[in-house]
Amino acid sequence: MNGSKWMIKESLEKNAQCSFLWGGEPVRLTNHMVEKVGHYSIYVSSSKINDGVVGLGGLLMDAGNNNVMSWCSSRDFILSLVGATLLAVRLALVKVVHFKWANISIHLDAKEIVHKLSNKSIFGVANMTIAEDIFLMNILIVLEPFCDAGIVYGESACGAASAYLSKILIKGGTVVNAHHQEVADVYIEDGIIVAVQNDIMVGDDVRIIDATGKYVMPGGIDPHTHLAMEFMGTETIDDFFSGQAAALAGGTTMHIDFVIPANGSLSAGYEAYVKKAEKSAMDYGFHMAITKWDETVSREMEVMVKDKGINSFKFFLAYKGSLMINDDLLLEGFKKCKSLGALAMVHAENGDAVFEGQKRMIELGITGPEGHALSRPPVLEGEATGRAIRLAGFVNTPLYVVHVMSIDAMEEIAKARKSGQKVIGEPVVSGLVLDDSALWDPDFQTAAKFVMSPPIRAPGHGKALQAALSTGILQLVGTDHCTFNSTQKALGIGDFRKIPNGVNGLEERMHLVWDTMVVSGQISVTDFVRVTSTEWFRKIMYFVLQGKVEVTISGGKVVWENDELKAVPSSGKYIEMPPYNYLFDGIGKTDAEYLSSLRAPVKRAVHTV
Numbered sequence: 001m002n003g004s005k006w007m008i009k010e011s012l013e014k015n016a017q018c019s020f021l022w023g024g025e026p027v028r029l030t031n032h033m034v035e036k037v038g039h040y041s042i043y044v045s046s047s048k049i050n051d052g053v054v055g056l057g058g059l060l061m062d063a064g065n066n067n068v069m070s071w072c073s074s075r076d077f078i079l080s081l082v083g084a085t086l087l088a089v090r091l092a093l094v095k096v097v098h099f100k101w102a103n104i105s106i107h108l109d110a111k112e113i114v115h116k117l118s119n120k121s122i123f124g125v126a127n128m129t130i131a132e133d134i135f136l137m138n139i140l141i142v143l144e145p146f147c148d149a150g151i152v153y154g155e156s157a158c159g160a161a162s163a164y165l166s167k168i169l170i171k172g173g174t175v176v177n178a179h180h181q182e183v184a185d186v187y188i189e190d191g192i193i194v195a196v197q198n199d200i201m202v203g204d205d206v207r208i209i210d211a212t213g214k215y216v217m218p219g220g221i222d223p224h225t226h227l228a229m230e231f232m233g234t235e236t237i238d239d240f241f242s243g244q245a246a247a248l249a250g251g252t253t254m255h256i257d258f259v260i261p262a263n264g265s266l267s268a269g270y271e272a273y274v275k276k277a278e279k280s281a282m283d284y285g286f287h288m289a290i291t292k293w294d295e296t297v298s299r300e301m302e303v304m305v306k307d308k309g310i311n312s313f314k315f316f317l318a319y320k321g322s323l324m325i326n327d328d329l330l331l332e333g334f335k336k337c338k339s340l341g342a343l344a345m346v347h348a349e350n351g352d353a354v355f356e357g358q359k360r361m362i363e364l365g366i367t368g369p370e371g372h373a374l375s376r377p378p379v380l381e382g383e384a385t386g387r388a389i390r391l392a393g394f395v396n397t398p399l400y401v402v403h404v405m406s407i408d409a410m411e412e413i414a415k416a417r418k419s420g421q422k423v424i425g426e427p428v429v430s431g432l433v434l435d436d437s438a439l440w441d442p443d444f445q446t447a448a449k450f451v452m453s454p455p456i457r458a459p460g461h462g463k464a465l466q467a468a469l470s471t472g473i474l475q476l477v478g479t480d481h482c483t484f485n486s487t488q489k490a491l492g493i494g495d496f497r498k499i500p501n502g503v504n505g506l507e508e509r510m511h512l513v514w515d516t517m518v519v520s521g522q523i524s525v526t527d528f529v530r531v532t533s534t535e536w537f538r539k540i541m542y543f544v545l546q547g548k549v550e551v552t553i554s555g556g557k558v559v560w561e562n563d564e565l566k567a568v569p570s571s572g573k574y575i576e577m578p579p580y581n582y583l584f585d586g587i588g589k590t591d592a593e594y595l596s597s598l599r600a601p602v603k604r605a606v607h608t609v
């Protein structure tokens, strides 16, 4: 390391200013540490332009810190590159998105870059988005000198493969995303998709998976799970390893779990879940439940959003006496979510009425699992859904309704969406494909397996939910995976109120949605990707070969192949949830319209009597 980094920085600031002014947001050059000064360096800075397209610029330096060339648009720059260099630059960009704000260092084929820069083809006109969700970032790419080995990725120069990188080429499959499908190769390096294009050439150190005749699609993202959850006097049998191993076996490669506060404390709850998640085998994120309200909770919500990457908060309108909150708290929570730009979520059942329903069943001598469903009928789900929607509308904040199980709740969502309100409805796989008949099974153990809240409904509800999913009234499918074994379920023998609520689904969700929705012709293959994966979180880091799942890739590693699951404890990664800004578009305008519609306060003369 020598003092040249400062000269480079100075030169960069002088010579490449155009690259730092997109969208009126100057890109600040921070942390530019040149680890490998000596050959060539590319400095790149980028920002998101107003129209959402990524802009990027920088300059290329040679070993003597002479300015070789600066450029102002990565789109142009990227389009002008080919082959190994293109892959390397794309890898850099995707890594920046993935690792957020990080400075990175990679090796490029310098010859090609210099050639492209010197013949100025970099300034060609282009109209392409390189990657979504890049906001402000700085990246640093260090070039090695003219390396003859061709493609060089990783730490070592000139072809020596770096041991820690996993490189996979999925060849010849039909690549499906949420909007279109095409036959293409997918090249993955170190957990990141570097390129999706035809006929990608790779070296011997790349593992090739033949996907001819198969679908290649993003791994599933389950937006609703409860792993290692302490609930109803026990703890779910699936923890962050066993639950995730099940998920990977079924083609789900990321999930979002609900942090439950510890005695109302969000920070203590968060710490506890960080510990629980240490054994993770795949990527995961967190929502958080809000179970009480005071100044500390309000302050801690802010900390969760700003420091911990938690951007969604769930309010339980059921479970009186434990997790349930009242309307007063719900309104406070909605207001806080709105002020933070966080997404409010509800478990929508009228907990007071459920309590009444439970008493009624016990008085009638109905103590078995069927009493669970009878005590909390669809009308109570519909009421709570409608109420939450109306209160969210009153506060003017977006709302996400978890586990929509009944026609009653679904119709409330349909009505609200039709009126333009921002309401998202999540069916879960159990509600889509099962009915309540098993709850009447004479065998307690069999019946108790199906106890969850809101309950799995009578035949007819599931079909209606499927139709709502296919027409867009409901948007994405979760599981509410919350598993208890038969010993735990037996806590409720003689009193259904004590049966721990929850069913499985993490492993089964992808296949069941495929069979129920795609094979039946209710949704397309691209819709499948949308409702099981991308609708929650637009990322493409994890791929499965779908149909019958044959290969699942998570974090760049093949974790499921030939009926063999290779889930590794503690290999998972925490993914911070992004701010859901798009959901808040137009909220300010509606607020302003509301205020002007009040025609108040009326100015009145003060009369003295």
Ligand SMILES: NC(=O)NCCC(=O)O
Pocket (backbone or CB within 6 Å): 226, 347, 451, 452, 453, 454, 480, 482, 501, 502, 503
């Ligand atoms: N759904 C369920 O029965 N158990 C998990 C907790 C919840 O989401 O209500």
Ligand SMILES: [Zn+2]
Pocket (backbone or CB within 6 Å): 224, 225, 226, 402, 480
């Ligand atoms: Zn849940």
